Amino acid sequence: MKKTTLLLSFLIVGSTLFAQEKETVINSIIEEIKQNSQVEQLAFELTDEIGPRLVGTPQMEKAHQWAVSKFSSWGIPAENQEYGTWRGWERGITHIDLISPRVKTLAGMQLAWSAPTPKKGITAEVITLPTTIADSSSFASWLSKVKGKFVLVSMPQKTGRPDYNWEEFATEASFEKMKEERSAQIDTWNSNIRNSGYSSRTLDAALEKAGAAGIIQSQWSRGFGANKIFGSRTKTIPTIDILLEDYGLLYRLAENGKKPQIRLLAESKELGEVPTLNTIATIKGTEKPEEYIVLSAHFDSWDGGSGATDNATGTVTMMEIARILKKLYPNPKRSIIVGLWGGEEQGLNGSRAFVEDNPAIVDNIQVVFNQDNGTGRVVSINGQGFLHSYDFLGRWLHEVPEEYKSEIETTFPGTPSGGGSDHSSFVAAGAPAFMMSSLNWSYWNYTWHTNLDTYDKIVFDDVKNNVALIAIMTYLASEDPQKTSREQAVLPISRWSGNQMEWPTPRDANRKGGLD
Incomplete structure (x- = not known):
């Protein structure tokens, strides 16, 4: 009985001490x-x-x-542990200017792993994809027109305002009308791309092969001023993403026959095969x-x-x-x-x-x-x-x-x-x-x-x-x-x-x- 009581006392004391230590450590963490x-x-x-x-x-x-x-x-x-290798690449300056029919510096950047422009940059006309693509044969014929030109490959947005902004200020009828028109526009755009015989993932390479000067996209993120920036799908020509507002400007100018020209300077470096690492630290x-x-x-x-x-x-x-x-x-x-x-x-x-x-x-x-x-x-x-x-x-x-x-x-x-x-x-x-x-x-x-x-x-x-x-x-x-x-x-x-x-x-x- 005495041994049991003594053991129980030790357990109670030990539990109390740990509870106190635990409280001290937690409070110290919070205070730090x-x-x-x-x-x-x-x-x-x-x-x-x-x-x-x-x-x-x-x-x-x-x-x-x-x-x-x-x-x-x-x-x-701590140490850096190598687990493989990856394509080495370094981003440089991207500068994009509209030079005709008016002058404006445009907001955008080259995509990851994009090819650079020549040192003096590229000045060229900007064109859209065909409004209506009947089939892959007609698109193949059209491809001869892209040589030496920048091609706009993203659907122009019907509105640059996020849905929450429309919901706050538009009439209910106007908001619903916008969404219906946008949905129809997306369906038409996607159908047109399918008719070309390419997908959004393979189109850039086809344009590159046809001699395009570069690819221009705008991957809007449905928020004011926000675009998704991922990787280039071309090997020898630059791919750039331009923010919605300036992309829409270029698209409307080209669509209305104004033959917009831009000057693009995109610097980047290929660095060969480089190590990929994890940083591991251990207490x-x-x-x-x-x-x-x-x-x-x-x-x-x-x-x-x-x-x-x-x-x-x-x-x-x-x-x-x-x-x-x-x-x-x-x-x-x-x-x-x-x-x-x-x-x-x-x-x-x-x-x-x-x-x-x-x-x-x-x-x-x-x-x-x-x-x-x-x-x-x-x-x-x-x-x-x-x-x-x-x-x-x-x-x-x-x-x-x-x-x-x-x-x-x-x-x-x-x-x-x-x-x-x-x-x-x-x-x-x-x-x-x-x-x-x-x-x-x-x-x-x-x-x-x-x-x-x-x-x-x-x-x-x-x-x-x-x-x-x-x-x-x-x-x-x-x-x-x-x-x-x-x-x-x-x-x-x-x-x-x-x-x-x-x-x-x-x-x-x-x-x-x-x-x-």
Whole structure:
């Protein structure tokens, strides 16, 4: 009886001491964020100083070196791990001027991996595709007219105002009329392209082969001033994206027989085959060093803006968590890995390569926290199909102060993600990995892969909220005496196919890309 009482006393004292220690660590994390946050400075250095981080560019390499240096300055060992190669390319100046029938500097840029113009630029007429294409034969005949000309390949927008602007100010009848006319215009445009014998993906190459001077597109993002900026599909002639307003100007001039001319200067460099990297930083565990918590964010971006909300926000969140935990919790029970993945935008290549190359780590993951959808505070967590995800995520969330979790909606056990972001690479391998899904902040229209994805779009109060949330959950995951379960739920019937959903399977990383 005395031994039992003594043991019970020890357990009670131990539990009380841990509760006090836990409260101290959590409060210290929150105080550090409030008094000494580094996220603004990290974001400035990454987005304004280094800039966009397109895979294969010198800016991407510079970012990897910068991250290793930052981790090292905090006393965290870090390295850049090569997992493959990619086409090396460097963006230079893009300058576009309308010179006839009037003079105006146009807003636009060359696409990623675009061919440059000659050093003195190109001056040429701008033409539209045929208004009506009867069939592929008639289009083949028309192609002889494109030699030496810039070709407008995007549908001109009926309106440059987003739908929410129409909804606020237009009459209901006018708004509905606009949408009906736009829908008909889209159908007609798509049908016309199909009649050419090409698709929107193959048309540029046909125009290049026919001798066009360059390709002009405008991929509007349905927001004021926002265009999607992706990669060029031509090899020897430049491809540029022009903002909606100036694209519409060129289109109307050409359509009305005014034969607009532009002068384009587009500088870029081919750099051959260059390494692709992941930056990996590790705070070694003390009691269970062979079990891992992974703080996951993709490091690369498209290069229309500066990759601020996609995904500098996720990157600096995970880096800041590592800095804070190294300072306040330097001896975690489990090892904490920060994975800043390269090549996510081209197919999750960095994280897929890491999963392929590190089976021992993947087999012993306690949890992966991934962030990659904008600047907003976390409002949703999906259990990713892990049957007992409620048990451990719920246990950790319970300890998070209310102000950092009050808006979070959880779905348990949820369904596994087959793609979309880097947690999917781990989920496919059976590791408990979770997307910390953020509030929208007009992400899809205004910053996701657009020219407007810049530092000023970051909402730092929300980023700091996420640092607190994930840092506390990381601490609790490290301290948890229980290992997380990997048991998978029976997946539901797909509402799309009518068949039972299957768990995603691992996919190979592309370790040599962009060189075809």
